[in-house]
Amino acid sequence: MLSPVKLLLASSLLLSGFLQAQSSCPGASYLATSCRDGVCRTDAGENPTNCPEDCADKSTQVMAYYTQAATCPPTNIYEPGSVSELQDTIRTIVSNGRKVKPAGTSHSATDIICADTNGDVVRSKNLKNIGPVEPFESHPMTVEVEAGVKFQELQEHLHNEGYSHGLASTGYGGISIGGAVATGAHGSSLLQSSTISSYVVALDVVGADGNITRYSEATTGQSNPTLWKALKTNLGLLGFVARVRLKLEPQFNMNVQVKYTTEDAFVNSPTGVADTVAGCDYVFLNWFPGQDTVQYLCGTRTNAPVDSPHAQNRLFTPDVSQSESDFAPNGLQLAMCDDNLKCDIESRRINDYQSSPPLIIAQNSTPDAEAVSRHSNLTGYSHRMITLQAEVFHRKNPEFSQLEYEGAMPMSQIQAAVQYLKSIYDRDDVCQPLIGTIMRFDRADDGLLMSANHARSGVAHNEQMVHLEFVEFWGYGLDDGGLERWVSTPYSEVIKHLVNNYNYWPHWGKNDEWVFTHPAVIARNSAERTLFNQAIAQLDPYGVFSTGASRRHGFISPQEGGNFAEHYYGNCSSQDSDGDGISDCTDRKPNEYSGMYMRIDDDGVGSGTCNVADSWNEMRSNFGADQEQNMRAGWDYDTKNHSYHASSYNWDPVWPNSGGRSWEVLMSAEFTADAAGRYCFSQDNGSTGTGIAQGWNACAQVWVNKNIVSEVGHDSALLRQGCVDLATNQTIRLDLYNRHHNANLSRSFISRPRWCFGGSSDCTPDRKFEQNQLKAISHENLPQ
Ligand SMILES: Cc1cc2nc3c(=O)[nH]c(=O)nc-3n(C[C@H](O)[C@H](O)[C@H](O)COP(=O)(O)OP(=O)(O)OC[C@H]3O[C@@H](n4cnc5c(N)ncnc54)[C@H](O)[C@@H]3O)c2cc1C
Incomplete structure (x- = not known):
């Protein structure tokens, strides 16, 4: 936690010969000026290592709030929108033989936030529900919150209802409850525990099998007190905490x-x-x-x-x-x-x-x-x-x-x-x-095991x-x-x-x-680790939630390295009938390729204007037979490299042939509504206006059933988002059209398609498209 300071001395210091005296210390590093403006300035020497906040890829790399402290290697990052979607996500990841790293708001400062080398990140960002204040077990006032709720969101919500969770609050409100419980975060109190974990009375945890288990003070706390203590400061190693129930007091x-x-x-x-x-x-x-x-x-x-x-x-x-x-x-x-x-x-x-x-x-x-x-x-x-x-x-x-x-x-x-x-x-x-x-x-x-304030040898x-x-x-x-x-x-x-x-x-x-x-x-x-390792052996014997950091810190999963996908999901985990990389265990359509069908073209892209894609037929006619294929990933990108075959794109599988530096791509899929209600879609290519400069000489569109619902960029209608009402299980045709021109506007190569479900009203699209939600389609006319 820091704050700005009154610093009025720079010019005099720069003049003073100070730099020669301190030549081995980078006191005048230009990075201090150029970093944090959202633009990776390679010409100023910025790169993903020395300026991760500007240069690392946020869509694949988890970064600590203090980015220089920890920026993780690229991997898949999932942000499920509900607890049931979280369960599906974990089933998909684990049945595909990959590990899971739960993530909150990434305010921890070390590689405890990073996934294992064969792991994916699942972020609690969209798990935001807060339940009613109600009695639970022996506690007259409790509230159940989903893991992604932040301290300030919970505090303001409880305040409106006349309640508080006391002084066990971080000094800064942007931290998720799930992440704070995991590491034993605290506030300050001289009278009672100020550590959030002390106020936890129940936890709903999603295990490697995707099932959810409720642990609570009056059940687990009685039958297995060590496990209960371990869960209350779980370090992200005992499963994904979906919900936390906290005891409360009246607001004061x-x-x-x-x-x-x-x-x-x-x-x-x-x-x-x-x-x-x-x-x-x-x-x-x-x-x-x-x-x-x-x-x-x-x-x-x-x-x-x-x-x-x-x-x-x-x-x-x-x-x-x-x-x-x-x-x-x-x-x-x-x-x-x-x-x-x-x-x-x-x-x-x-x-x-x-x-x-x-x-x-x-x-x-x-x-x-x-x-x-x-x-x-x-x-x-x-x-x-x-x-x-x-x-x-x-x-x-x-x-x-x-x-x-x-x-x-x-x-x-x-x-x-x-x-x-x-x-x-x-x-x-x-x-x-x-x-x-x-x-x-x-x-x-003494009800906690791993938090910094737990009672221990020498601390009563x-x-x-x-x-x-x-x-x-x-x-x-x-x-x-x-x-x-x-x-x-x-x-x-x-x-x-x-x-x-x-x-x-x-x-x-x-x-x-x-x-x-x-x-x-x-x-x-x-001594505490020995007990915690017993909890790991019970809840995560194969180390699905373990990481390089956890192993380095002495946490052990007895069957680390074993075939956890088969253990939890059986034979289907090794079967992938449609070859889309999702095992048959969790593939929503095991016989149809999940993802998008992509067509890419670099012929005749003389500008990034949207004027060449005003109607379906006009847009569609832009595509010759350059390259086209099913893809499992690649619709999200943000890079300064204009060559679409560069490794900073995450096309999967990669394009067989290379191509030019001004190009357009059409990505086509079926999207099926899980529930009846309003769905909103958006595309963001980083542009702020429609002129060639603010439009970034690029165009990005979302089409639903061949109608444009979102269009941004150069000569666009500046439609940030569009919504449609769908019935349960209704399928729509979804097409994303992106056009990028290589005219010195280095950041023109951005694609951030998003969606959301608003129920009875509009919502702001903030969810990435997940592969398993989409069925790639190469044909033209389905469904009508
Ligand atoms: C500006 C700032 C202010 C801070 N103020 C305080 C303070 O006042 N008091 C204090 O004690 N600390 C403070 N911290 C530290 C912070 O509280 C902890 O690092 C906390 O763990 C961060 O929570 P997070 O949601 O960011 O979790 P992350 O950093 O994303 O994750 C931390 C760990 O928790 C696990 N985890 C996260 N969510 C879940 C989940 N749903 N289920 C299972 N495991 C999960 C992760 O796997 C990881 O191991 C501060 C940090 C910053 C950057």
Whole structure:
């Protein structure tokens, strides 16, 4: 979590000879300027490794929120729209002999988000249902949410109904509940557990066989307590969590005050940390070591009325102008190589907080609302005082990578740890310009197994815990040595010391990858891993959900490498009657090729205009006999390479022959409606208008039963989407027509066809076409 900083020093530094003095550190990397604008500028040296946010392929590569921290190799990414579609998707993947990697919002920082080499990613993005508040087992108030619901969505929903899930909320609201439970994500509380996993009372989990099993506190918790504990921080290794049921309390108000203490009192008093936070229910603490200052937000539950319904905590988005925010990556890149500049920024940071406090009353409660007043003492609805809405964060912050080390340890050990940290900070003159050393608080829970706050040897149930976090800007242009020297130092030394000397348990969703294989970490979690491995043996013996990272971390599936497709699906898993790559077990039409029939042509494509495809006959007549074939994939692409046979396209199978650099493609299929209602379709080729420049000299159309329902690009009707009403099992003819011209508009080669089901109303198409939904058709007139 970071925020922009006031950085006004760049020009003077650039003039100062600073660069010669620091030549081995890429303080002036141009990538800090050019990255994050959505365009892969190869001429500026950008590539998928040094600027993944612009250059890696988002349709096939999972990327961490901090993209420099983790960008996964390409694979298939599925985004099922319902729990039953999720089950179908998992059956399809596994019966085809491939593994499954569940994905949430990819806010974890390491390759725990990546699929195995023979695995596909299944993202919970479209699993958004939230059930009613109702009693469940012994709990009077609970809610069941699908895994893709984000914290802020749940909080606002519950608030409207008068409920809350307490202080077990991440500080930033854009994280999925399924992903947060998987890694044991937390908020901050001195009174009770602030880890979301502690509030889970039931889970619906889809296994490798595609079946769904309900586990709950009163059933599994009694019959197999170890399995139940494992499931509540499952690391994505025990199946796909489709639904989570959480226990609730009535909504409450929180008073939050911005407070300060001196570093001297905080560090040198024998109980400095505990004394500082005493009396607070909620604390978000930032220790700025270069300024000898500790700032903390101290929250207490209160029966007092809110000062405003629009009261919010905007600690992560301080009061800076757009230009200051825009310049932040360059300033931080320079500061990465210059301790004095780092300290100067840190000083400005704390001055800004003091002159412009982070508790605000906004114009209204929408994420876009501007602050109308700033306060150091404010009472608001609980959730808005502890969690920042993701949209505010994105609007105010440049997205750049950070290296975040975090782990939890008992409060009883924090004072000694703080004194150790102070010795390192003094030795190295450390300043922390982003947000200082962070502390949040928790209570140990003996109902959990893998989360950082679980009760363990040396940590009793309900003991106070501290989540201790270090955040550094992850600059551009660094090799491994540079990362260690300019970003990780002194934190890799600090983390090793904490793990070796204190009961420090790293957060599974943060940290650098080496942390989880460090011998002291492996030794610390050995007993818990043994128990967790028993859960894996029970729920996923073949390792369908295992990955390279999980194996490296010491998690074992006893029958890893065995034929899981046959085990779960029998003989049909090795049969593919129509040769479309989907096994007969799950192929909706085992004897008819699933996918699209594609015709590609590069003759006479003199421009990307839509004017050559105004009617079906005109569009269809563009195609000669260049190349045509059934395809399992390829309708989604986004590349700067104009040659359609380049590897940056994911045609499957690839085109037998190569072709020119201006071309058109027609993709034809039957699409069958699963349910009665409105279906909307769209095509997006990246264009923003209809002129040749904004139209990107390209045309993209969606045809339903030979009528255009969506058309974008050059000379287009700018029809972003079109909808049709269909009956259950009704089949339509679907054609996608894309035309691309190679006229120096490098991004013209984009195709993002989407659909959605709106029930009784229109919807915004956001679902990719899955192979198994489509039947490739080469003929012209079916169905009428
Ligand atoms: C800006 C930012 C702010 C953050 N703030 C906090 C904070 O305040 N407190 C905190 O504790 N952490 C915080 N984190 C870390 C974050 O909470 C964790 O990394 C969390 O796991 C991310 O959830 P996700 O939905 O992005 O899951 P992902 O990162 O996509 O996945 C994480 C793991 O969960 C598994 N998983 C995801 N969904 C499912 C599912 N449905 N079923 C089974 N397994 C699943 C994946 O397989 C993977 O192993 C923050 C991270 C960022 C980038």
